[in-house]
Amino acid sequence: MLELKKVAVSGTLESSDVQIVLEPNPGKGIQIDLESDVKLQFGDSILETVKKTLKKMEVEDAVVRINDKGAIDCTIVARLQTAVCRAAGIRYDWNKEALNASR
Amino acid sequence: MTCNAVGREIPEKIGQYECRPFAGAFATQPSGKPVVSKRTMKLVKPGDSKLLPTLKDAIKAAGLKDGMTISFHHCFREGDMIIGQVLTAIRELGIKGLRFAPSAVINIKNPSIVDFVKDGTIDRIEASGIRGQLGDAVLDGLMDTPVILRPHGARPRAIEAGELQIDVAFIGASSADDEGNATGLVGPNACGSMGYAFVDSRCARQVVVITDNLVDYPCVPASITQSYVDWVVRVDQIGDSEKIGKGAARVTKNPRDLLIAERAAKVIAASRLFKEGYSFQTGAGAISIACTNFLANETAEAGIKASFSLGGCTAAIIDMFKRGLLRTVQCSQSFDAVAARAIAEDPNIVEIDNEVYSNMYNKGCMANRLNFGILGALEVDTDFNVNILTGSSGEMMGGLGGGPDVAAGADVSIVTIPVVRGRTPSIVDKVFTVCTPGESVAVVVTEAGIALNPKHRFYKELKEDLEKTTLKLVSIEDLHKIAIGITGVPKPIETTDKIACIVEFRDGTVIDVIRQIKK
Amino acid sequence: MPAAKQHLFRTSLYASGASPVNMQQAVFYNEDCIVYDMEDSVPQSEKDAARFMIYNMLREHRPLEKHVQIRVNGLYTPYFAEDMQAAVLCRPDAIRVPKVESAEEVHKICARLDELEKAYGVEQGSIKIWCLIESHIGVLNAREIAGASERVEALVLGAEDFTASMHATRTKPGWEVFYARNMVLMGCRAEGKACIDVVFSDINDLEGLKEDARMTKTMGFDGKTTIHPRQVDTVNAMLTPTQKEIRYAMRVLDAIREGEKNNKGAVSLDGNMLDVPVMLRARNVMALAKAAGLKIEGDYYDM
Numbered sequence: 001m002l003e004l005k006k007v008a009v010s011g012t013l014e015s016s017d018v019q020i021v022l023e024p025n026p027g028k029g030i031q032i033d034l035e036s037d038v039k040l041q042f043g044d045s046i047l048e049t050v051k052k053t054l055k056k057m058e059v060e061d062a063v064v065r066i067n068d069k070g071a072i073d074c075t076i077v078a079r080l081q082t083a084v085c086r087a088a089g090i091r092y093d094w095n096k097e098a099l100n101a102s103r
Numbered sequence: 104m105t106c107n108a109v110g111r112e113i114p115e116k117i118g119q120y121e122c123r124p125f126a127g128a129f130a131t132q133p134s135g136k137p138v139v140s141k142r143t144m145k146l147v148k149p150g151d152s153k154l155l156p157t158l159k160d161a162i163k164a165a166g167l168k169d170g171m172t173i174s175f176h177h178c179f180r181e182g183d184m185i186i187g188q189v190l191t192a193i194r195e196l197g198i199k200g201l202r203f204a205p206s207a208v209i210n211i212k213n214p215s216i217v218d219f220v221k222d223g224t225i226d227r228i229e230a231s232g233i234r235g236q237l238g239d240a241v242l243d244g245l246m247d248t249p250v251i252l253r254p255h256g257a258r259p260r261a262i263e264a265g266e267l268q269i270d271v272a273f274i275g276a277s278s279a280d281d282e283g284n285a286t287g288l289v290g291p292n293a294c295g296s297m298g299y300a301f302v303d304s305r306c307a308r309q310v311v312v313i314t315d316n317l318v319d320y321p322c323v324p325a326s327i328t329q330s331y332v333d334w335v336v337r338v339d340q341i342g343d344s345e346k347i348g349k350g351a352a353r354v355t356k357n358p359r360d361l362l363i364a365e366r367a368a369k370v371i372a373a374s375r376l377f378k379e380g381y382s383f384q385t386g387a388g389a390i391s392i393a394c395t396n397f398l399a400n401e402t403a404e405a406g407i408k409a410s411f412s413l414g415g416c417t418a419a420i421i422d423m424f425k426r427g428l429l430r431t432v433q434c435s436q437s438f439d440a441v442a443a444r445a446i447a448e449d450p451n452i453v454e455i456d457n458e459v460y461s462n463m464y465n466k467g468c469m470a471n472r473l474n475f476g477i478l479g480a481l482e483v484d485t486d487f488n489v490n491i492l493t494g495s496s497g498e499m500m501g502g503l504g505g506g507p508d509v510a511a512g513a514d515v516s517i518v519t520i521p522v523v524r525g526r527t528p529s530i531v532d533k534v535f536t537v538c539t540p541g542e543s544v545a546v547v548v549t550e551a552g553i554a555l556n557p558k559h560r561f562y563k564e565l566k567e568d569l570e571k572t573t574l575k576l577v578s579i580e581d582l583h584k585i586a587i588g589i590t591g592v593p594k595p596i597e598t599t600d601k602i603a604c605i606v607e608f609r610d611g612t613v614i615d616v617i618r619q620i621k622k
Numbered sequence: 623m624p625a626a627k628q629h630l631f632r633t634s635l636y637a638s639g640a641s642p643v644n645m646q647q648a649v650f651y652n653e654d655c656i657v658y659d660m661e662d663s664v665p666q667s668e669k670d671a672a673r674f675m676i677y678n679m680l681r682e683h684r685p686l687e688k689h690v691q692i693r694v695n696g697l698y699t700p701y702f703a704e705d706m707q708a709a710v711l712c713r714p715d716a717i718r719v720p721k722v723e724s725a726e727e728v729h730k731i732c733a734r735l736d737e738l739e740k741a742y743g744v745e746q747g748s749i750k751i752w753c754l755i756e757s758h759i760g761v762l763n764a765r766e767i768a769g770a771s772e773r774v775e776a777l778v779l780g781a782e783d784f785t786a787s788m789h790a791t792r793t794k795p796g797w798e799v800f801y802a803r804n805m806v807l808m809g810c811r812a813e814g815k816a817c818i819d820v821v822f823s824d825i826n827d828l829e830g831l832k833e834d835a836r837m838t839k840t841m842g843f844d845g846k847t848t849i850h851p852r853q854v855d856t857v858n859a860m861l862t863p864t865q866k867e868i869r870y871a872m873r874v875l876d877a878i879r880e881g882e883k884n885n886k887g888a889v890s891l892d893g894n895m896l897d898v899p900v901m902l903r904a905r906n907v908m909a910l911a912k913a914a915g916l917k918i919e920g921d922y923y924d925m
Contacts, residue, residue, distance in 0.1 A: 010671055016525055016642050017641075017642050038496070038593070042594070045594075070525030071526065072526055072590055072682075074678035074682040075678070075679075077674075077678050078675045079674075081674045081678075082671040085670060091704070092670075092674075092704075094707035097677075097711055098741065358647070358850065359647050359851075362650065573915060
């Protein structure tokens with residue numbers, strides 16, 4: 001399990017971006033707080049994406065506050081990956097990515 | 104329930120309203136009956152005075168009672184202060200249950216129309232679009248009677264067909280005299296063409312002219328003539344000078360919008376109809392204005408001159424006129440101060456009645472002579488139907504404007520739209536609300552490519568002309584795939600069965616309905 | 623001499639790794655090369671974020687018809703190592719490396735690329751390098767940089783930093799970069815590599831851009847970097863063969879074909895000998911025309 005050590009922010013409030021604030025939540029699981037310009041149409045999809053990404057990065061306890069300005073899926077993933085690394089204080093192991101590459 | 108010609112389910116009756124389902128852009132004939140007007144003959148003798156001291160006096164003199172219909176024009180755009188003042192006066196007089204029928208979108212915030220509905224002053228609305236707070240409230244079930252939305256050409260039609268009979272028309276004017284000769288062409292708060300007010304002046308039972316600039320008799324020019332006016336009131340302010348007198352509408356700097364605008368101009372320039380004496384309508388959106396500028400350059404390069412531009416007029420169109428590239432400007436509405444003042448300055452820049460521009464049930468409207476029309480849209484679907492009313496979450500955002508009229512009349516109707524806006528796909532499977540039927544739409548121009556409608560009457564010629572260029576032609580299905588590929592598939596918006604708005608086509612048939620959003 | 627290129631390099635447009643909307647919209651313009659940027663357009667605090675943005679964006683939404691490039695941070699910055707990892711995983715057509723000054727630096731970069739391609743299962747040698755020449759040392763070493771490796775596909779002259787390194791002032795006529803342009807171009811031609819000209823920074827001056835692009839073409843550059851979408855079409859048009867040039871090239875190729883048919887040793891056209899350089903230039907014009915999607919009658923494209 002990847003432990004989050006501090007609060008971290010990533011992304012911006014620019015159109016088509018998403019700002020994510022990640023907080024440690026020791027022992028209490030994943031708690032997601034979603035604000036989105038497109039909540040009705042994509043709210044469920046965004047929650048799925050966030051849960052899937054956190055699982056892949058082995059984060060089990062976190063408070064995730066999302067302020068979405070219409071970011072597409074890959075942007076949400078990227079901002080979340082950034083926030084996780086910042087909150088956990090780690091450098092991302094890109095070598096692992098190579099094993100997951102879908103080509 | 105029947106399925107109309109664009110595949111939408113329309114009930115037989117909605118409350119008291121009997122639905123005639125949309126059957127095709129030119130499929131439905133008028134009744135053949137004489138036009139209806141509530142204007143009566145009147146005797147006005149030398150020495151009689153129409154000038155009243157306050158709005159309340161005029162409302163009383165006009166005999167406004169509970170349940171009647173009142174109307175306003177929208178030529179003062181965001182700067183209008185007349186609607187608010189008149190409704191406040193009406194409320195203070197305790198008059199209730201009125202049908203409110205402005206000529207276009209109402210977006211006034213202070214005072215809010217919602218309050219007038221909530222306190223019972225207004226209980227029915229007929230317009231071309233409703234936005235913001237009012238739009239949200241209507242979709243939330245504010246009104247017992249559904250709002251009726253009509254494109255520009257359908258309003259004079261409905262009035263003359265007797266479907267929308269106006270008891271009191273309140274006509275704001277930039278300048279007026281004490282007999283009611285009135286205009287928007289001159290005055291400190293000149294709004295420009297009053298094209299949307301003419302039908303009200305002819306057909307309402309009582310007409311009240313309101314101005315903050317009372318001039319010596321007679322007012323010249325007289326867009327609205329005294330022979331149609333019952334009462335005149337002078338108020339301190341008819342509008343916010345800042346918002347009315349805004350300079351030339353700003354040209355967009357957004358490179359994506361400029362790309363789309365330039366592409367649309369290239370589509371026009373490639374068409375065989377782009378020759379000496381061609382005609383066009385571009386409209387007021389950011390892309391439209393940019394398109395006018397690109398079109399002017401194409402026209403200059405081709406060494407030709409357009410015969411007329413139609414509809415709403417902007418500084419960009421006046422600029423094209425001044426460059427000698429456009430013979431006349433037929434103006435039903437002025438979108439900025441430059442366009443507003445230009446009419447009084449040149450005999451070839453002309454104020455026209457909205458019904459001359461767009462009404463399909465008169466002896467011929469000018470939209471029929473358009474070669475090219477540029478249309479904005481919120482959504483387009485794979486059948487080329489256009490939605491210019493509701494946004495991605497089902498919220499009321501736009502207004503019908505003259506889109507359906509221009510699309511039906513023009514040889515080459517071009518919808519300019521980005522494939523996505525934020526995370527909202529603009530090219531969809533089925534639009535949330537059909538406003539303009541696909542059969543009227545010839546081309547869709549986006550940053551991702553250009554799609555031609557194989558079912559449009561001009562398809563074969565357009566395809567031939569465009570294949571000679573390097574412009575990228577794709578299918579509408581491909582544009583849809585590109586849009587969804589970027590955003591993902593959105594969850595469909597759920598609605599209840601309650602109908603909040605009826606969307607009429609040019610001929611008064613029902614092209615779609617807007618139901619309440621499920622919470 | 624290199625064979626006619628598969629890909630056109632007339633225009634390059636940067637898309638900032640710090641801006642999702644910028645990257646999303648950049649794919650719709652007509653630039654030949656799109657450069658996803660991790661360097662100058664990304665603030666220091668966001669270098670990590672940019673890597674994730676570019677990686678995810680290219681995985682899901684890679685533009686199919688463009689030459690895809692990634693500009694990493696410089697060799698001596700703390701970001702270079704991770705930038706390269708993320709970049710190679712994206713499998714771009716090329717990686718742009720800023721501030722290259724010597725062949726030795728190119729060798730270091732190539733060694734890193736060899737390792738990463740192997741580790742990540744990417745076809746060896748498939749990712750090319752575009753070297754940004756941004757200083758006087760870089761200009762002086764242009765030829766050796768161009769020839770330092772097979773991987774080096776192009777040199778790109780960066781005027782702003784170069785002018786600063788020279789204590790010169792950047793002007794529209796551009797005399798202060800004239801020698802540098804020639805020097806870098808000659809180095810590229812000597813080593814058979816492509817060469818990309820400097821940006822024109824006044825985005826509101828389209829006439830000035832046309833003039834500068836005309837210089838780009840006349841001098842023989844393969845392309846020019848643009849800094850705003852509205853510059854793209856103007857530069858593309860300037861660097862695409864004109865109808866006149868195409869017609870001449872067709873006549874040259876016709877004459878050569880005739881000569882071959884009749885077994886003539888030497889061929890001439892309009893009183894000029896059609897030797898190898900002329901023929902190659904004609905073939906190059908047709909290749910450019912073909913790549914630009916121009917429709918031509920006849921089978922000149924296969925000559």
